[in-house]
Amino acid sequence: MRLERRHETSxxxxxxxxxxxxxxxxxISALLVLWAGAPVSRTYALLLQGGFGxxxxxxxxxxxxxxxxxxxxxxTVAFKARLFNIGAExxxxxxxxxxxxxxxLHGGSGFALSPWLLFPLMMLAAALAGALLLLGPALLKNMxxxxxxxxxxxxxxxxxxxxxxxxxGPMKDPTAMGWPxxxxxxxxxxxxxLVAQTRVHTGLLWAxxxxxxxxxxxxxxxxxxxxxxxxxxxxxxxxAGVPVTRTVVSVALLSGALAGLAGAIEVAxxxxxxxxxxxxxYGYSGIVIAMLAGLHPLGVVAxxxxxxxxxxxxxxxxxxxxxxxxxxxxxxxxxxISVLVATLLTQYRVRLK
Amino acid sequence: xxxxxxxxxxxxxxxxxxxxxxxxxxGTLGVLLCERAGVLNLGIEGIMVAGAxxxxxxVYAGAPLWIGVGVAALTGAVFGLLHAGLTVGLALSQHVxxxxxxxxxxxxxxxxxxxxxxxxxxPPTVTPFAPMEWLxxxxxxxxxxxxxxxxxxxxxxxxxxxxxxxxxxxxxxGENPQAAEGQGVSVAATRTGAIVAGSALMGVAGAFLxxxxxxxxxxxxxxxxxxxxxxxxxxxxxxxxxxxxxxxLFALFDALQLRLQQSGDAVLPYQLYLMLPYLLSILALVLVxxxxxxxxxxxxxxxxxxx
Numbered sequence: 001m002r003l004e005r006r007h008e009t010s011x012x013x014x015x016x017x018x019x020x021x022x023x024x025x026x027x028i029s030a031l032l033v034l035w036a037g038a039p040v041s042r043t044y045a046l047l048l049q050g051g052f053g054x055x056x057x058x059x060x061x062x063x064x065x066x067x068x069x070x071x072x073x074x075x076t077v078a079f080k081a082r083l084f085n086i087g088a089e090x091x092x093x094x095x096x097x098x099x100x101x102x103x104x105l106h107g108g109s110g111f112a113l114s115p116w117l118l119f120p121l122m123m124l125a126a127a128l129a130g131a132l133l134l135l136g137p138a139l140l141k142n143m144x145x146x147x148x149x150x151x152x153x154x155x156x157x158x159x160x161x162x163x164x165x166x167x168x169g170p171m172k173d174p175t176a177m178g179w180p181x182x183x184x185x186x187x188x189x190x191x192x193x194l195v196a197q198t199r200v201h202t203g204l205l206w207a208x209x210x211x212x213x214x215x216x217x218x219x220x221x222x223x224x225x226x227x228x229x230x231x232x233x234x235x236x237x238x239x240a241g242v243p244v245t246r247t248v249v250s251v252a253l254l255s256g257a258l259a260g261l262a263g264a265i266e267v268a269x270x271x272x273x274x275x276x277x278x279x280x281x282y283g284y285s286g287i288v289i290a291m292l293a294g295l296h297p298l299g300v301v302a303x304x305x306x307x308x309x310x311x312x313x314x315x316x317x318x319x320x321x322x323x324x325x326x327x328x329x330x331x332x333x334x335x336x337i338s339v340l341v342a343t344l345l346t347q348y349r350v351r352l353k
Numbered sequence: 354x355x356x357x358x359x360x361x362x363x364x365x366x367x368x369x370x371x372x373x374x375x376x377x378x379x380g381t382l383g384v385l386l387c388e389r390a391g392v393l394n395l396g397i398e399g400i401m402v403a404g405a406x407x408x409x410x411x412v413y414a415g416a417p418l419w420i421g422v423g424v425a426a427l428t429g430a431v432f433g434l435l436h437a438g439l440t441v442g443l444a445l446s447q448h449v450x451x452x453x454x455x456x457x458x459x460x461x462x463x464x465x466x467x468x469x470x471x472x473x474x475x476p477p478t479v480t481p482f483a484p485m486e487w488l489x490x491x492x493x494x495x496x497x498x499x500x501x502x503x504x505x506x507x508x509x510x511x512x513x514x515x516x517x518x519x520x521x522x523x524x525x526x527g528e529n530p531q532a533a534e535g536q537g538v539s540v541a542a543t544r545t546g547a548i549v550a551g552s553a554l555m556g557v558a559g560a561f562l563x564x565x566x567x568x569x570x571x572x573x574x575x576x577x578x579x580x581x582x583x584x585x586x587x588x589x590x591x592x593x594x595x596x597x598x599x600x601x602l603f604a605l606f607d608a609l610q611l612r613l614q615q616s617g618d619a620v621l622p623y624q625l626y627l628m629l630p631y632l633l634s635i636l637a638l639v640l641v642x643x644x645x646x647x648x649x650x651x652x653x654x655x656x657x658x659x660x
Contacts (some may be wrong), residue, residue, distance in 0.1 A: 003444065004654065016566050032461075037469045084448050089628035106589060143640040149448055149585070153580045154631045161631075165459065173629060284456065324467030329460035336453045337435075 005349040007179060013346040021338035022306075029331050038321040047172055057316075059198035063270065066336055067092065069207040069304035070262035071286025073214050074130075076295050078216070078255035079287075082233045083093025083138055083248060087152030088259040089283025091133050091160035095126035095260030097163055099267045100171060100182045108183030109171055113318045115188040123264055128155030130260020132263065133159065138252030156283070164276055173273065182274035191269040201269035210258065210300055215297035224337040227251055259283065286311040288336045294343065307332055360612045368495040369611070372566060375408075375496070375602035376401070376558040378503040380582035381589065382510055382598040383554035388428040389514060389591055390547035391527035391650040392440055395451025397555045398579030400432045406462040409570045410469065410478045410564035414473035422499070429556020430549045430639030432458055442479035448648070455579070466570060476569040497565045499557070506554075511593035515653050523547050530655040540655050555579070570571030577631065588641055591648060599637070606633055618621035 016096035030040045051061050071088040078085035103122040104110035111118065115199075133155065140146040167180040191201040218224040226247040229237040238244045262282065271278050289307055293299030360366050361462065380397060387394040408425030412418055430453055439450040482497035492499070514520035522543050525533035528648040529539045558578075561572050583605060589595035 032464060066458075082443065086452065120412065139641070140639060141412075144639065144640045146638050150583050151635055154577070154584065154634050157577050157631045159458075161624040161628045165622040168624070169622060251579050286450075287452060319382060324464050324471075326460055326464035326467055330457065330464055333453060333456035333460050337439065337450070337457065338454070340439070340449065341443060344443055344445060 003344075006347060006349055009347050013273065014294070014343070016302075017342035017346050018294070018339050021342040022335050024342075025331055025334040025338050028334065029327065030274065032327060032330060033139070033323055036323045038323045043317055043321050043323055045249065046317040046320050047310065047313040051311075051313030055307075056198070056202070059200045060312045061193060061302060061305060061307075062204055063137045063199045063201070064312050065304045065308035066201075066203040066207045066269065067262045067266050067282045067300075068285055068289055068308050069211060069301055071259050072283050072293065072300040072304050073207075073211055073286075073297060074258040074262070075286045075290035076297055076300055077214060077227070077258065078251055079231075079290055080295055081248060081251040082234065083106070083141070083151045083251050083255070084285065085092075085134055085137075085252070085255050085259075086149050086154050087137065087150055087256075087283070088133050088262070088286045089261035089272070089279060090152075090156035091130035091161050091164050091256050092263040093132045093274070094129040094133050096267045096278060097166060097171070097182070097261030098125040098129035098260065099123075100185060100201070100274050100292075101125065103189040103268075104183040104187050106188055108173075108184060110183075115186070118186070119189055119229055122268070122271030122303075123261065125259045127257035128260070128266030130258070130263070131256035133260075134252040134256030138248050138313065142248050144305050160276065163274065167274065167276065171274075180276060183273065184273045185267055190272065191265065200268065203265040203269035206261070206265055207304075210261070211297045211301050214254075216298065221242035223247070223250055228348050285332065286297055288332055291336050292339050293337075354393055356383075357596075357609075360609065364492055366608060366612065370601065370604045371492060371496055372499060372604075373599045373607050375503050375560045376566070376578060377582055377600035377603060378507065378597060379558035379561060380579060381600055382503075382506055382593060383551040383558065383587070384586045385591055385593060385596055386510065386523070386551035386554070387548050388586055388651055389527045389648055391530065391648055391653065391655070392436075392522050392544055392548055393447040393583075393652050394433070394438050394548060394555075395448060395583065395598060396432055396454030396552065397451075397453030397582055398540060398575055398577070399462075400552055400555040400612045401559035401562075401575045401579050402462045403428045403432060403458040404559030405563045406466060406570050408488050408556070408570075409479060412564060413477060416656045418482055421564055425560030425564075426553040426554040427556070429552040429559075432526060432556075433549040433552025436552065437465045437548040440654065441541050441544045441548070444656060445513060445644055447652050447654075456560070463572060466540070472595030476571060478568040479564070481568045481641075482565045483488050499565050503561075507597045508585045514593065518576055520623065524648075527650055527653075530650050530653075533615065544655075555582075558582075563615065564585050581630065581634050584638050588637040590641065590644075590646060593613045594602050600652050602629065603633065 031169045033043045035039050050298050051057055074088045101109050102125045103118055105193050136150045137151040140151060141148040167182055171182045173181045173183045191203050194200040194202055194204055226242045230244055230247045236243055266278060285307055289300055289303040292303040310331055311328045314325045318325045384394060384397055398601045404425035406422040407428040409422040412421035434451055436454050439445045440447045482499060484495050484497055484556060486494055488494040522538045526540045526543045534540055562574055585599040590600045606628050610629045614623050
């Protein structure tokens with residue numbers, strides 16, 4: 001078996017590849033549904049309905065999509081420059097904790113300032129916390145050649161333990177009946193609801209705006225060009241005069257900041273405080289979303305909504321027919337692998353010989 | 354200080370060290386085999402989850418313990434074959450393929466667990482491996498046969514890698530696949546074989562947890578052990594003997610933090626002790642980074658006739 005590069009890649013094929021891959025994944029996953037002893041068509045119908053079938057479903061899906069779009073953007077920015085940031089989970093928690101540290105209830109850890117001043121400070125602190133967390137691994141990679149995948153992965157565990165220590169200690173909510181939960185955010189720092197009676201909040205506007213900003217950055221700025229050059233070939237880019245270290249540092253700061261903001265926006269828009277289970281792996285799902293989107297910032301919005309819909313729909317479906325919700329994680333992970341293969345097949349043709 | 358000496362003088366401490374080290378030895382050898390052939394395998398974390406689950410499920414369903422270990426190895430091998438297909442066959446990014454396999458293997462295991470035990474809150478247990486009390490070697494005789502297997506695999510894999518034509522082929526495809534191909538070695542077949550064998554070891558690493566260290570399957574039971582194996586391989590400079598040393602040193606610190614945490618007079622939050630293993634892994638990566646001699650073709654896909 002060998003791969004032969006196709007002379008030209010059709011744009012239609014490239015756009016259809018993710019859809020075909022997801023359909024293929026759903027077909028394979030049907031076997032798992034059968035194993036659980038549930039009717040396949042009804043299960044999938046319930047999954048779709050639970051994720052996209054009503055105003056309530058859409059509101060839940062979009063709420064869930066907000067952190068996913070942001071961590072998806074974080075992965076996109078980093079992966080474009082071949083900086084494999086697998087630490088978005090930790091960066092999200094660091095951002096959430098920083099947000100509370102600035103904007104926690106008075107008497108908690110926050111400051112008694114005007115919300116007009118405090119809100120930008122809170123977001124800035126969260127972005128900075130996430131950014132700084134990725135700076136170390138990025139520099140270690142660039143200067144010493146330490147593989148950033150392993151360091152960012154290990155830092156996730158360290159951050160979660162650190163957050164746990166803070167929630168048991170200095171930032172613990174004394175009224176939480178012993179639950180490891182942080183003090184609450186000042187109510188005037190909370191993000192407004194986008195639709196009354198639902199949980200969708202203005203964080204969605206943040207996520208979509210940031211996707212557009214990242215897209216414009218890639219397309220129209222020198223930094224965007226440098227990022228693509230470093231991602232394509234770091235050595236070559238260096239010879240061609242691209243400031244490689246500066247680009248990698250910028251990418252690390254930007255990627256970490258996006259993941260940090262995801263944490264702050266979750267706190268300000270949804271939870272109001274930090275707990276150790278506020279993210280069911282948004283950081284890792286962000287990687288999948290970035291790949292599903294082919295590292296396209298606007299595609300990340302679509303992929304984020306799709307993955308959120310599958311996750312939300314799985315909850316509803318599981319209650320109705322008893323297929324474990326983990327089916328959603330299987331579909332998401334298998335979609336990642338099939339999209340990679342499908343995208344490859346748009347560029348190469350497999351010759352059996 | 355005397356506390357520390359008391360801990361180190363206690364045989365029970367060293368029994369714990371060896372027990373903590375065992376899955377790391379299996380896992381590190383597994384990663385080492387893949388990387389020596391030029392392929393990073395970040396699927397390890399998920400493959401360990403899958404091995405822990407399927408090995409345990411087989412024994413729970415009535416299979417003998419060793420069959421359970423075999424099932425775990427087979428599970429690992431299947432995921433290894435998938436990784437080989439994606440990275441060797443299709444030349445996809447080794448990072449992304451490995452992470453995808455970790456996510457997939459973990460999700461499949463959790464799904465399988467929930468389908469098999471829909472309404473169970475306390476995980477069902479099996480009778481795990483018994484300690485090798487017949488063995489006249491202290492500390493080792495408090496371990497199970499899987500630990501002995503892990504210890505024996507170290508010299509075996511070292512011998513195969515450095516003293517046999519097969520090992521030479523594996524190292525060649527990891528260092529210079531063009532040259533290997535010129536010598537008539539099939540790069541694709543050798544890499545696939547190494548990944549499948551390495552992944553089987555990762556599966557056994559997981560099964561050790563459910564069939565020897567514990568007697569049940571828990572969510573999050575691997576808890577980053579796989580990533581630590583990836584770090585240990587760098588620390589070991591891709592040598593099996595040093596991998597054993599690294600795993601034991603690492604387990605020593607891990608066991609030590611457990612004791613310090615339990616000794617009651619801990620002044621620091623317990624989470625800080627739990628951070629130590631991860632901090633040590635990063636430190637090890639940084640310390641050896643300068644002189645790390647990565648297999649030259651690691652993470653470089655190879656296509657026949659392309660440079």
